[in-house]
Amino acid sequence: MSTFERYGFSDTGAANLRSRLRAEHAELFQFGDRCKCIVVNVTALLPLASASRQIVVSQFFARAASHFQAGLMLTECGMAIESLTLSRSLFETCFVMLAIAENAVMPDELLSHDNAMRLKHANALLNSKDYPNVELYRETLDAFVQRVSGSKEIGFYEFARRGKALATYDGLYRHLSHHALHATVSAVDDYLAKDADGKHYVHYRPLVEKTPAAVLTICAGILLACFACEKALVSTPDTSETLSRAWAEYESLYEKHRPWS
Known part of the structure; x- marks a missing residue:
């Protein structure tokens, strides 16, 4: 069994592999x-960016x-x-x-897209019968769903x-x-x-x-x-x-x- 198969990417062989790969593919x-x-x-x-x-x-x-x-x-x-x-x-x-x-x-589309992704997650939790621990947060999730209803994913x-x-x-x-x-x-x-x-x-x-x-x-x-x-x-x-x-x-x-x- 080789060093890699015994220890994977975690032993000193990993460092040797890195040196070998960089030498073999030096140009890349x-x-x-x-x-x-x-x-x-x-x-x-990036810190100089000013326009939205x-x-x-x-x-x-x-x-x-x-x-x-x-x-x-x-x-x-x-x-x-x-x-x-x-x-x-x-x-x-x-x-x-x-x-x-x-x-x-547009910025409003990006925000709508973001909300749509989160809405999908919230609805999955609310509509499932297999997560009793969600009940504690149902009111909060329902309020979020109502607030972002109509959001569109891109x-x-x-x-x-x-x-x-x-x-x-x-x-x-x-x-x-x-x-x-x-x-x-x-x-x-x-x-x-x-x-x-x-x-x-x-x-x-x-x-x-x-x-x-x-x-x-x-x-x-x-x-x-x-x-x-x-x-x-x-x-x-x-x-x-x-x-x-x-x-x-x-x-x-x-x-x-x-x-x-």
Whole structure:
């Protein structure tokens, strides 16, 4: 039994794995580090946001920046699938940001969307007969339901449509949903292996072959978030120029590594 199979991601082998992955995929991780510098430069601009649209976009960018750094760290540690699931959440944040940046969703719609999500939760609790502990809060929940009745949810497809990002939604986002986030056969196929006799067995291991896809996907997500900030004028000429160069580099690396082939 290998060190990983005995201790998982928690022993000194995890640190060795990180060093090995960064060495084997130096070009990609160096690009990730450059994206990190862009993120730091954009986050420095967030306190300067003044218009309401800029402030809301900045709020979402703070979330996106955190997702990006966490995803890159997970990838460094061999947790590529976990990074890809976080990338999917990052893209959802990007869809919202882009719709706001395009002035295609208004503040009252965002508030209504938020209330609609909470309303769905409240109604699920109120309508169930299996949660007796809810009775203590029924009056409060009923009052909330009455107050936000009529709120409308905006699906992420609609956010992507309004943010002019349908190609990303129908392409990479749907792919991540099926191959990383959801409990599908496709998402767990990589744990299936064959022994010397050709017999199938399940092999728990770090899916390091997905490292290029994980690095490039999390970088693509944060660069889209940066473009949303640029569109909302949370940017400078320097950040815009650096962002443009980074996207060109991303496209070049994608063509070179073809991570989903």
